[in-house]
Amino acid sequence: MNTGDAAFAALPAPPYWAVAFSSRRADGDAAAYDEAATRMVELARKQPGFLGVESARGADGFGITVSYWTSEAAIAAWRAHAEHAAVRATGRTVWYTHFELRVARVERAYGGGQAH
Amino acid sequence: MNTGDAAFAALPAPPYWAVAFSSRRADGDAAAYDEAATRMVELARKQPGFLGVESARGADGFGITVSYWTSEAAIAAWRAHAEHAAVRATGRTVWYTHFELRVARVERAYGGGQAH
Numbered sequence: 001m002n003t004g005d006a007a008f009a010a011l012p013a014p015p016y017w018a019v020a021f022s023s024r025r026a027d028g029d030a031a032a033y034d035e036a037a038t039r040m041v042e043l044a045r046k047q048p049g050f051l052g053v054e055s056a057r058g059a060d061g062f063g064i065t066v067s068y069w070t071s072e073a074a075i076a077a078w079r080a081h082a083e084h085a086a087v088r089a090t091g092r093t094v095w096y097t098h099f100e101l102r103v104a105r106v107e108r109a110y111g112g113g114q115a116h
Numbered sequence: 117m118n119t120g121d122a123a124f125a126a127l128p129a130p131p132y133w134a135v136a137f138s139s140r141r142a143d144g145d146a147a148a149y150d151e152a153a154t155r156m157v158e159l160a161r162k163q164p165g166f167l168g169v170e171s172a173r174g175a176d177g178f179g180i181t182v183s184y185w186t187s188e189a190a191i192a193a194w195r196a197h198a199e200h201a202a203v204r205a206t207g208r209t210v211w212y213t214h215f216e217l218r219v220a221r222v223e224r225a226y227g228g229g230q231a232h
Binding site for chain 1: 121123124125130134136138139140142170171172173174175176178179180181182188208209212213214215216217218219220221222223224225226227228229230
């Protein structure tokens with residue numbers, strides 16, 4: 001669905017896969033973090049099986065990013081990507097006080113709002 | 117996993133179910149919205165099968181809330197809850213310019229960060 005709002009991922013009908021990444025940013029290193037985050041989204045978009053990504057982070061530093069993929073294999077390949085793996089290591093040790101990642105199979109989806 | 121950071125849901129081992137709700141807030145009506153959002157989280161916590169919830173919204177008004185449930189049946193029961201249904205109607209017409217909702221089965225999960 002294309003809402004004209006680029007924050008929403010335009011996804012096909014389910015089933016597809018989702019990676020929900022919740023994180024708390026550590027203080028500091030904002031410029032390097034922002035640059036890496038932007039780069040990772042650019043890189044993810046080029047991966048086979050990438051469908052879309054949505055992301056939100058509040059002023060308290062807690063954020064949720066959900067990326068969408070055609071298959072578990074596509075997620076595994078992105079996970080194994082060398083540059084992505086290197087950036088994740090920095091995330092674990094520098095950028096996040098804590099994170100949780102959940103891999104899920106999307107079974108149903110629907111949307112709405114004033115734009116409809 | 118209990119990280120001591122209340123923004124993270126403390127969840128059992130998978131499988132379980134997730135409802136990922138992405139939304140763009142319309143301008144205005146902030147006090148009523150905040151009150152309803154707080155009330156819905158309180159109410160959700162009392163529902164059978166509720167496991168936890170995580171939420172983030174950026175200064176641009178785009179937000180993601182992921183709630184976690186033991187089963188699809190628990191999600192359906194929460195969806196059918198009368199007060200929740202009434203609040204959703206206001207969400208569609210007043211609070212959100214657009215939203216997307218995805219229901220997914222979580223197959224794998226892991227976490228990390230400096231707290232470990």
